[in-house]
Amino acid sequence: MDRFDNIPEVALAWHKAGKGAALATVVETWGSAPRRIGSQLAINSAGEIEGSVSGGCVEGAVILEAIEAIESGKQMLLEYGVSDGDAFAVGLACGGTIRILVEPVGSVLPVAVLEDLVAARAARAAVAVVSDLNTGARELVRGGFDERFRMDRSGFEAGEQVFVAIHNPPLRMIVVGAVHIAQALVPMARIAGFDPVLIEPRGAFGSQARFPGEQILDDWPDEAVAKLGLDARTALVLLTHDPKLDDPALEQALAADCFYIGALGSTRTHAKRVERLGAAGFTAAQIGRIHGPVGLDIGAANPAEIAVSILSQVVGVLRGATP
Structure with a gap:
């Protein structure tokens, strides 16, 4: 994360209010990328959003896919190419490609994991959400990824099967x-x-x-x-x-x-x-x-x-x- 945000908190509040919610997370980038790996966007079933995954380049498409994921209860792994023109509009010199993981809250991302994440963030505790895209397992961990925590660097482990989303307290x-x-x-x-x-x-x-x-x-x-x-x-x-x-x-x-x-x-x-x-x-x-x-x-x-x-x-x- 570039700065502390309230994206998981908003997603949890939307879910508990019965609005449906999903978290979209940048999991991989190639070329120039408007947002770093680990950046998140919360979306509810009405199309309300909090956060960003591309600075505006592909948000519209991600919102539509996320609403569909909320309805189906299934995760989605999306890939988008960002043109040079779209990249220039958000301040980049050239375009690139991004992959985005969409996780509906409740059906894919367990509410208990999201609640624990929100509590850890409130307590200024460094944690990571580990998502196994093959088995569907989600787990909150407090260690085991020392280099990732030190560098604030989310990313894949074990090829492209396990994604580690780092949630460090704000500096x-x-x-x-x-x-x-x-x-x-x-x-x-x-x-x-x-x-x-x-x-x-x-x-x-x-x-x-x-x-x-x-x-x-x-x-x-x-x-x-x-x-x-x-x-x-x-x-x-x-x-x-x-x-x-x-x-x-x-x-x-x-x-x-x-x-x-x-x-x-x-x-x-x-x-x-x-x-x-x-x-x-x-x-x-x-x-x-x-x-x-x-x-x-x-x-x-x-x-x-x-x-x-x-x-x-x-x-x-x-x-x-x-x-």
Whole structure:
């Protein structure tokens, strides 16, 4: 998924309301594709939709097929070619081919599996729906596909018989310190698919005038982090350069499962940070999770360039390209 959506939730609500529902999922692409593998579209028997499988190229045809699938109670595996002209209309340079799996809720996709999926998403749990197209079995799993979970990559296993639909929680970036770097980092993070949250107890820094439309928490960092929670889809970036603000949040992060921890400061500043955390009882392995000084060494010379280096490092750690 490109971003968190409510497509499974909508499909479940439609089914429970007696409207009939089906989930259409992109399972394979060739050439240029408007939507990535795993993208979904919910359709009900009245033709209402939520989501997208092609950005508008083939939605009309998929809706008709899905309504028929809801009526017949059978799965469908559809294949469409997208012309260069249609692709250009949705912003692509050339066309391609996509395959779409249509699963009526209840008859093909068990309601219990869909309910468990919705509950897992609400709890920010990483899960996958495994669909055996040969036997018709559907199963919700919480592990076993480490590379797919890490890369957010749905796809076929065992040839073209078993499709694994990855449902990761939305990526989140918690930024402590409403400094100039944050003014560049927060919108960059949003563009990259993160849901950013800014923590800043100093009112003059954390204002809507400086960060229009952003979520800003004016609590002390340790209190705000405790409220938000830290999990495997969360990156924590500390930019205050003030131990009184950074260290309490750091201590919570080192005891949590967030995939990235970065802290602003020079090599000397980080050495002092390591010393303080060691005295507080944290192990060398725990402290070693901190990226400090924060960001990749790209010779960044201003706040925006530093923000680029931070976001690049965060994505590299997420995808396994950066230690």
